[in-house]
Amino acid sequence: MKHLFLFIHFITIIGFSQTTESRIKNFNLEKDLGIQGYDPVAYFTTNKAVKGKPEFQHNHNGIIYYFSSNNNKALFIKSPSKYEPQYGGWCAYAIGKTSEKVKINPTTFKIINNKLYLFYNAYLTNTLKLWNKNESILKANADINWNHLIKE
Template identity: 60%
Template sequence: MKKLLFIITILCTLSVFSQRESKRMTHFNLEKNVAIQGYDPVAYFKQGKAVKGKKEITASHEGVVYYFSMPVNKEYFLKNPSKFEPQYGGWCAFAMGDSNEKVSINPETFKINNGKLYLFYNAFFNNTLKSWNKEETGLMMKADTNWSKRIK
């Protein structure tokens, strides 16, 4: 009887984790399950710039795959994944705050504020980072609210 209860508990736990991973993946900005178009999330913080990751150096956090430019960045990430993940699932921070929309990003257009990575759309003469900077506090509050409603 104890074995049966143990097995049921394990299966339920795995099911909950699987559902959370699946839900997370539906909300993240991914291309073939890879976040940030293959850019290294740690490089934004440690190198201060966007650096393309390598397919050979990968790690996954709750179903979302990240590429890294060097093994040490992967190690940093694995110690504290949530510290390095982009805000709002890697969608454009400005669009999330301004209109609650999931808009693609240019991984080379970013900002780090209070230890968090924000990514922005930047194409066709429309750099949303500039607009974000004009109203950052208000847009961030709206984006935080909009994102938390999406991922519930």
């Protein structure tokens, strides 16, 4: 019985680490940092992209987030799925259009149905503007494409 317990415990640890590892693999990170150091809660509370501070950081399943205040950090800890960006923080437009993981500009974002979507915006290409032209189709495609990407 003791060996069975240890075996189940070991398998649980392996399963968790693989889940965490695959989750991290699918996130748009720079040195384990999500959203390039921007505060995920501030998008919702201020409707602005606000740089977080290292002194208000939290590691959620291997992804480090910075927050602009202890209050925002506490809100995130209470409900991380409410604040984490969709599609692993990759460009929502690119996921919907071509199923590619494209870097984002954290200041280019949109809140849709209380979810955070981030977009590429550089070199005269603002993908949020392209997304807005065909949002319903792109979002439906992005949802399907993302489910395929995370299974790879």
